Amino acid sequence: MNNKKSEIQISVNTALQASITPIGIDFEMNRLRLGENYCCIFAITDYPSECDYGWLSKLTNIPGTIVSINSEPIDNGEAVNEISKKIRMYRGQAASTKDPRERQRCQKAADDQEKIMAKMDQNGEVMGKWNTTIMVLSRDKEDYNSRCDRVKNVASILGCKIRVLSNLQREGYQQISPTYPQIKRIQETSSRYFPVSTFVGGFPFSSGGFNDGKGFYLGKNSSGGLILLDLWKRGSSRxxxxxxxxxxxxxxxxxxxxxxxxxxxxxxxxxxxxxxxxxxxxxxxxxxxxxxxxxxxxxxxxxxNPLQIRPVPPDTDDENAEPQENDSIGDLAIHLKTLQTFFRLYIPSMDDRLRALLDQALVELYHKFGISWDTDVSGYSANQFPTLTDLYNLIAEKAKLKDNNTVYYEDLKTYLEGAANGADHRLWNGYxxxxxxxxxxxxxxxxxxxxxxxxxxxxxxxxxxxxxxxxxxxxxxxxxxxxxxxxxxxxxxxxxxxxxxxxxxxxxxxxxxxxxxxxxxxxxxxxxxxxxxxxxxxxxxxxxxxxxxxxxxxxxxxxxxxxxxxxxxxxxxxxxxxxxxxxxxxxxxxxxxxxxxxxxxxxxxxxx
Ligand SMILES: Nc1ncnc2c1ncn2[C@@H]1O[C@H](COP(=O)(O)OP(=O)(O)O)[C@@H](O)[C@H]1O
Ligand SMILES: [Mg+2]
Missing domain, CATH: 3.40.50.300 (P-loop containing nucleotide triphosphate hydrolases)
Structure with a gap:
């Protein structure tokens, strides 16, 4: 038996390698050259204690920059220790310094840390360890300089502290690479404790974009991206x-x-x-x-015409009911329910007895028009249905019968007067x-x-x-x-x-x-x-x-x-x-x- 390991030779595809790797990388103390590009890697070394909603998006959307954000969940106990250590340190510095500006700066830093501590204590805020690195790049030197200034300005407006990763440009470049490695030296120098909710709130509505990729143009999102919406798409929440x-x-x-x-x-x-x-x-x-x-x-x-029966596929409240289960209920029965609601809305003061008589009259009326419980009216035209005049006349005839119900039919007739002949007839009376x-x-x-x-x-x-x-x-x-x-x-x-x-x-x-x-x-x-x-x-x-x-x-x-x-x-x-x-x-x-x-x-x- 041959125990020798066989070695597979993979030949290097030099053409591919050349096309995906930069022409050359040259690291200097405070910047790097990436092919023809001038680049510089910054890190955020302090975050503001109070932030506006969506604050971070201002920093992540500067043209000509690449931003990498790493987060590490941490134990709140560990964070409390770290933060109280910092508070003591800043307070100590504030007490010992003679420079009033420095004193103010240290006091503010201590206050900020105390605010974070209070958030954790009182609101049960969860802390995270955050690390933000920003790479500025441009082929043009002047443009590069102005982009660097822009990044520094935006950071300071947001209340963040930012600094160039001196002597750490190589590590910073690795940190920013798309495989998201955690580079230890970068973590050590620029990771900071910060409430998770504030950080997440830094992205407008955290989920950011919404785009179905098809459908129609609905509008633009907050960063100017197009939102395509396909209303008919189904999914878990759709x-x-x-x-x-x-x-x-x-x-x-x-x-x-x-x-x-x-x-x-x-x-x-x-x-x-x-x-x-x-x-x-x-x-x-x-x-x-x-x-x-x-x-x-x-x-x-x-x-x-409210009396025109509009065949509607019957359904129940049960979402999954098969339509045929209800096929036994005819068009007339369903429409009578619709009519009951219609008359209840139109004449709310009608009592139960009158409603019952009206129902009876309606059934009789439909029968006169050749429509019974099992008639399929789907092929009927508009003028094959009764109108409110027909209903009114039927009730008037019944009122003339002089039986026990006469007074009620008289009432019903009065109620229907408006719809049949009065002010409302233009809305409803006719085909x-x-x-x-x-x-x-x-x-x-x-x-x-x-x-x-x-x-x-x-x-x-x-x-x-x-x-x-x-x-x-x-x-x-x-x-x-x-x-x-x-x-x-x-x-x-x-x-x-x-x-x-x-x-x-x-x-x-x-x-x-x-x-x-x-x-x-x-x-x-x-x-x-x-x-x-x-x-x-x-x-x-x-x-x-x-x-x-x-x-x-x-x-x-x-x-x-x-x-x-x-x-x-x-x-x-x-x-x-x-x-x-x-x-x-x-x-x-x-x-x-x-x-x-x-x-x-x-x-x-x-x-x-
Ligand atoms: N997206 C938009 N772009 C330009 N003009 C708009 C836009 N939305 C509303 N308007 C203008 O604002 C006014 C009121 O809008 P409208 O849609 O009628 O408001 P609403 O229905 O909420 O009362 C209209 O004159 C409309 O032309
Ligand atoms: Mg409107």
């Missing part, structure tokens, strides 16, 4: 394509919505906007969209006329605001249920439903619309649907009467875009979305067109930097 948008008036919510819908529309998504402030009209009429603008507050071509032909639909609800609360609530619900039919109509077609300034539609006395929205948000993903809820106030959603649904409506969406806000909304938003101090602070002082985006636990700043042409495309709505 379970749906819905977005919550909160922010004060004028903070940029509607502009962001317009930017998102224009981008999605361009990718083939169908858009439906419910617009209570009449600010999507210009955009809708823009030749790029050629949308259908529909006044659903009594305008021509904007009638949605459905709304018949959008484009993929960009704006349902303007502005005039509803002037109507009574009950009419507003009932019509909003009617509009929502029409929208839901559009979403569920085709499981494969992507649809985005926008409810901007959604708070205008919430009435604490009738949570049904919020319940509907909540269910829609939960189920939309099954139908390739995305729901955007925009609001300037969170208060209306969190009113104790409706909070059960309202909180879910805000919280269920995967994406939360939080624009600048203050007061109660800021407080509620901070609590609801578990924002940390820095995030909350950020949105309290945020600029117009800038938002904090939360996706699961990730948070990132989005600056909606849009071109003039793009803003022009959105039209004048919103006060441009």
């Amino acid at each position: 379970t749906n394509s819905n977005i919550t948008i909160v922010g004060g008036s004028g903070s940029g919510k509607s502009t962001a919505i317009k930017h998102i819908i224009a981008s999605e529309y361009a990718r083939g998504t169908k858009i439906i906007v419910i617009d209570p402030e009449s600010e999507y009209k210009d955009m809708c009429y823009n030749p790029l969209f050629e949308g259908n603008w529909i006044d659903v507050a009594g305008g021509k071509g904007g009638l949605i 459905t006329t709304i018949n959008p032909t484009s993929g960009f639909i704006v349902l303007d609800t502005k005039s509803l605001i002037q109507m009574s609360g009950t009419v507003l609530a009932a019509q909003y619900f009617n509009v929502l249920s029409w929208c839901w039919e559009q979403i569920t109509h085709d499981r494969k077609e992507r649809i985005m439903l926008v409810a901007d300034e959604c708070w205008t539609m919430i009435d604490p006395r009738c949570p049904q619309s919020l319940e509907f929205l909540k269910n829609a948000e939960k189920r939309a993903r099954k139908y390739e649907g995305s729901i955007i809820v925009g609001t300037q106030s969170t208060n209306d959603f969190l009113d104790p009467e409706v909070k059960f649904y309202g909180q879910s409506v805000l919280d269920l969406p995967t994406f939360k875009l939080l624009f600048s806000m203050d007061g109660k909304s800021l407080k509620e938003t901070t609590e609801l979305f578990n924002l940390n101090d820095a995030q909350s602070e950020y949105i309290s002082s945020g600029q117009r067109g800038t938002a904090l985006m939360k996706v699961g636990n990730q948070a990132v700043i989005v600056r909606f930097e849009l071109s003039e042409e793009r803003l022009e495309m959105f039209g004048r709505g919103g006060g441009r």
Whole structure:
């Protein structure tokens, strides 16, 4: 047996070696030459005791530099010993020196260390041992010098102490190499104790960037990087394509919505906007969209007959229920439930007896129109359904019968008078006329605001249920439903619309649907009467875009979305067109930097 080890000869690929190694490295005392580059390696030797949020990013984003940060978790006990040693040392130096400037410097250093100690003691801060090295490089000597000055300036503005690694340029260069080695001599000279949270807070929102690599351009992050968003991507914390948008008036919510819908529309998504402030009209009429603008507050071509049965794939609250389990419930039964809610919103004062009689009358009415419990109405056209006049006439006939129920039918007739013949007939009485032909639909609800609360609530619900039919109509077609300034539609006395929205948000993903809820106030959603649904409506969406806000909304938003101090602070002082985006636990700043042409495309709505 041959026990001799066989040696494998690996020939050196000199071409490769030459292309990846610098032409030459020459280390001097305070700098190094890397090929044609002038380089210098600095180390941070002291950190400030108080830092602004995101402070470190200022240091890590200087052009022409490479920064390496090493951290080492440490035992707090060890840190306390080290820190108290330092405090004694600085205090001693302060007492013994005659130079007033030196004394002041030592006192400040001791105070800073004491602050860190207090943080550990009182707030349970965890300490880390940090080591930051910065390499400046440039081919041009003058440029190199100015970059070095820049680094020193930035460090001093941040309250860091920085020094050139004298006689340690070689080690510093090794430390900075991409394999992150821990070079002992560098650690010894420049590692410092520093609270972990302050250091981590030095990176804006720690997770830094957010980029799906595909989708559409959403905006820029805080360091100017592009954020591409693919709303339809699924992942652990991305379970749906819905977005919550909160922010004060004028903070940029509607502009962001317009930017998102224009981008999605361009990718083939169908858009439906419910617009209570009449600010999507210009955009809708823009030749790029050629949308259908529909006044659903009594305008021509904007009638949605509440009695038209809109077949909706049934579903239960159980997310995983198979649709066929509910197939036995027919279209009529489901629609009767929708109608019960509709009439409850429209006529809240109707008592149970009247409601029961109304239900009976509705069933009878549908039977007269050839629609029974198991009729499949999917092929029916709008004029095959009864209208409110038909319902009113049926009830009037029953009132004439002079039996025990006559007085109740008379009451019912009175209640329905407004919808059938009175002020509200333009909203509801007739065959459905709304018949959008484009993929960009704006349902303007502005005039509803002037109507009574009950009419507003009932019509909003009617509009929502029409929208839901559009979403569920085709499981494969992507649809985005926008409810901007959604708070205008919430009435604490009738949570049904919020319940509907909540269910829609939960189920939309099954139908390739995305729901955007925009609001300037969170208060209306969190009113104790409706909070059960309202909180879910805000919280269920995967994406939360939080624009600048203050007061109660800021407080509620901070609590609801578990924002940390820095995030909350950020949105309290945020600029117009800038938002904090939360996706699961990730948070990132989005600056909606849009071109003039793009803003022009959105039209004048919103006060441009
Ligand atoms: N990202 C942005 N870039 C430029 N202008 C913006 C931006 N966001 C908002 N604006 C302008 O600010 C004003 C208010 O914005 P808007 O989106 O209507 O606010 P909100 O819907 O929050 O009340 C509008 O005139 C809009 O053109
Ligand atoms: Mg707006």
